[in-house]
Amino acid sequence: MSDQETGSGPASLDVREAMRTARSLRRFRPDPVSNEVLARCLEAATWAPSGSNAQAWRFVVLRSPEVRAVLGPAFREGWQWVTRIYEDNASVQPARNPRQARLMDTMRHLVDTFEQVPAYVLFTYRLSGFVPEFIEGGSIFPAMQNFLLAARAEGLGTVPSTWFTFAQDKLRAVVGIPDEWRIAALVCVGWPVGRHGPVRRRPVSSVAALDTWDTPLIEGGRLR
Amino acid sequence: MSDQETGSGPASLDVREAMRTARSLRRFRPDPVSNEVLARCLEAATWAPSGSNAQAWRFVVLRSPEVRAVLGPAFREGWQWVTRIYEDNASVQPARNPRQARLMDTMRHLVDTFEQVPAYVLFTYRLSGFVPEFIEGGSIFPAMQNFLLAARAEGLGTVPSTWFTFAQDKLRAVVGIPDEWRIAALVCVGWPVGRHGPVRRRPVSSVAALDTWDTPLIEGGRLR
Numbered sequence: 001m002s003d004q005e006t007g008s009g010p011a012s013l014d015v016r017e018a019m020r021t022a023r024s025l026r027r028f029r030p031d032p033v034s035n036e037v038l039a040r041c042l043e044a045a046t047w048a049p050s051g052s053n054a055q056a057w058r059f060v061v062l063r064s065p066e067v068r069a070v071l072g073p074a075f076r077e078g079w080q081w082v083t084r085i086y087e088d089n090a091s092v093q094p095a096r097n098p099r100q101a102r103l104m105d106t107m108r109h110l111v112d113t114f115e116q117v118p119a120y121v122l123f124t125y126r127l128s129g130f131v132p133e134f135i136e137g138g139s140i141f142p143a144m145q146n147f148l149l150a151a152r153a154e155g156l157g158t159v160p161s162t163w164f165t166f167a168q169d170k171l172r173a174v175v176g177i178p179d180e181w182r183i184a185a186l187v188c189v190g191w192p193v194g195r196h197g198p199v200r201r202r203p204v205s206s207v208a209a210l211d212t213w214d215t216p217l218i219e220g221g222r223l224r
Numbered sequence: 225m226s227d228q229e230t231g232s233g234p235a236s237l238d239v240r241e242a243m244r245t246a247r248s249l250r251r252f253r254p255d256p257v258s259n260e261v262l263a264r265c266l267e268a269a270t271w272a273p274s275g276s277n278a279q280a281w282r283f284v285v286l287r288s289p290e291v292r293a294v295l296g297p298a299f300r301e302g303w304q305w306v307t308r309i310y311e312d313n314a315s316v317q318p319a320r321n322p323r324q325a326r327l328m329d330t331m332r333h334l335v336d337t338f339e340q341v342p343a344y345v346l347f348t349y350r351l352s353g354f355v356p357e358f359i360e361g362g363s364i365f366p367a368m369q370n371f372l373l374a375a376r377a378e379g380l381g382t383v384p385s386t387w388f389t390f391a392q393d394k395l396r397a398v399v400g401i402p403d404e405w406r407i408a409a410l411v412c413v414g415w416p417v418g419r420h421g422p423v424r425r426r427p428v429s430s431v432a433a434l435d436t437w438d439t440p441l442i443e444g445g446r447l448r
């Protein structure tokens with residue numbers, strides 16, 4: 001079924017290399033992103049696990065002028081919200097190093113031109129009601145992550161965001177999302193101006209423990 | 225940093241192939257799973273995105289007798305809970321085909337021998353408080369998915385579960401999890417008896433829309 005639906009796949013990319021270099025990209029070329037390539041990435045999304053394999057997900061590709069008119073102002077409001085948090089609270093303010101300054105410039109550029117993002121993908125989910133809401137996320141965010149990795153393999157740039165929350169009601173209305181479905185994330189998609197590159201993360205030694213919370217899995221560069 | 229910490233990686237595996245064949249495996253050989261291979265998979269977990277790149281995660285590898293003594297009864301309680309739901313509610317009862325019967329047998333075997341699972345990995349997360357709890361999951365479940373895919377590449381079998389909730393307090397106490405951290409998932413890990421194989425999912429055509437909820441992205445086998 002799927003090969004016919006979504007065409008031939010992208011060039012092979014090692015799974016660890018895909019994960020290691022799938023950093024968020026926020027500047028996109030104006031070139032369109034075809035439904036064909038998006039469908040291949042969404043097919044990868046469907047391969048994710050979900051509780052009881054219920055697959056209670058629906059993915060909505062967005063590009064209509066009506067949707068763009070809702071998203072642009074919402075994301076500029078999100079940007080203002082974040083910059084206000086930074087201004088009000090020096091403790092969460094990013095250090096003003098050149099890398100951080102470039103990131104802030106790129107984010108401002110993204111929100112200023114948000115209506116021109118080639119495509120957006122909405123990840124929606126129908127709660128099972130069997131587990132707390134935080135844990136329900138385990139049945140939709142793995143699908144989003146598969147999408148991001150498949151997009152990386154295609155050479156697409158992506159950035160997931162939660163700022164759709166600033167226009168949640170309007171967005172639900174314009175897309176026609178039924179009441180019992182939640183929006184989990186909105187992902188911007190486009191052919192990137194910049195290049196994929198290594199993500200910046202703290203080392204595994206600082207976040208992995210063995211059996212008890214304060215027993216590091218790796219200590220002094222050695223595995224326990 | 226990371227190469228030294230976690231050793232050389234596994235044989236190359238294409239990212240789409242990893243996603244397509246990362247089905248849950250629930251029968252494990254008794255062979256131990258080394259901290260080295262788990263650290264490589266956890267390194268992949270750290271490569272996942274998180275809101276504001278906050279990386280508010282901590283991963284705990286579990287194998288102590290004390291933890292096993294808590295998890296075994298919890299997962300057997302989870303199993304009883306699910307079978308009760310099936311008995312009480314015919315509409316959610318899996319069809320009694322041979323494949324489903326095999327799955328039920330495998331799940332019963334897993335919970336009956338839960339203390340012998342070679343290793344468990346706990347994915348924990350400190351809520352940011354900036355978004356609804358459901359959406360906070362977007363900052364931890366991508367890390368879990370990266371872990372599952374990295375484990376697939378290593379040849380490890382995994383199955384994520386939420387049944388840790390049946391012994392949440394005891395588990396938190398024995399591991400020493402601080403109050404402000406949530407458990408997102410517990411993943412069982414082992415060298416599998418069975419083989420990795422294609423996941424079973426509904427086709428992307430049934431779950432993907434374009435611009436409005438009821439406009440399929442793919443219709444009659446053709447992309448819109």
